[in-house]
Amino acid sequence: MTTTAVHVLVVDDHPIVLDGVTMALGSTSWITVSGYARSGREAITAVRRLHPDVVLLDLRLPDMLAPEVIRALRSHSPGVKVVIFTAYPEHAALNAALGAGAHALIVKDTERSDLVDIIRRVNAGERVICTDIEHDLNVLLRRKLKESGLTRREYEILRRVAMGETNPEIAEALDLTRNTVKTYLQRTLEKLGARNRIEALARANECGIL
Incomplete structure (x- = not known):
């Protein structure tokens, strides 16, 4: 007690x-x-x-x-x-x-x-x-990612963007180069039909990914 x-x-x-x-x-x-x-x-x-x-x-x-x-x-x-x-x-x-x-x-x-x-x-x-x-959450996430066309790596980077991390912080956390993070983000924006990070986060939220 x-x-x-x-x-x-x-x-x-x-x-x-x-x-x-x-x-x-x-x-x-x-x-x-x-x-x-x-x-x-x-x-x-x-x-x-x-x-x-x-x-x-x-x-x-x-x-x-x-x-x-x-x-x-x-x-x-x-x-x-x-x-x-x-x-x-x-x-x-x-x-x-x-x-x-x-x-x-x-x-x-x-x-x-x-x-x-x-x-x-x-x-x-x-x-x-x-x-x-x-x-159940993992199954749902896999389905949502498949629908959006995002890979797990792209999702992980977008999730970290949603938490306010910068490209250098993401690169260090995931053991990637800054250019690699930038490339992943650009692909993510293209797949979500977004012009910038704010739009990407909004689209991901609408899709139930974030």
Whole structure:
């Protein structure tokens, strides 16, 4: 049994979800909802101000991609735990969120007891991802990539672009030359019919890749 309070920041742009989560967690003696945010930028500011233990983060926010939010949160607060809270467990963007460092995935119709248990386990240092969900996500991602014509390498580079990494950072992380990264990105733009990175990210998001 957890004896010290676990402070949770809830990030979602729907007021009814915020209210519902607060009610669900409010009856648990060792959980304190320390604050709320309705966008990625608000979440980043709130984490810096409130220093929560766990961030319950909606996958789809109005201003930022979840992987980008996670990367920003963990760069400023490396100890914070992030739980993706989504109504779209089949969305391919979950792969990118997990790759960015999310500690758990939970769907919004989950029972309160399961939500509380995952927060407890994540706070204790566990990474809670159901094997079946990971398998389904990998199958879905392969199908989405096939439909778009992107290779796994092109997807990996685009995912890192979505998380805000520069070409030199991507090259170092993947052990590639900068020119090779640039070539991959150019091919990706062509396949997505995009004129620049912003359009490419938007098209990838529309296709359910990011």
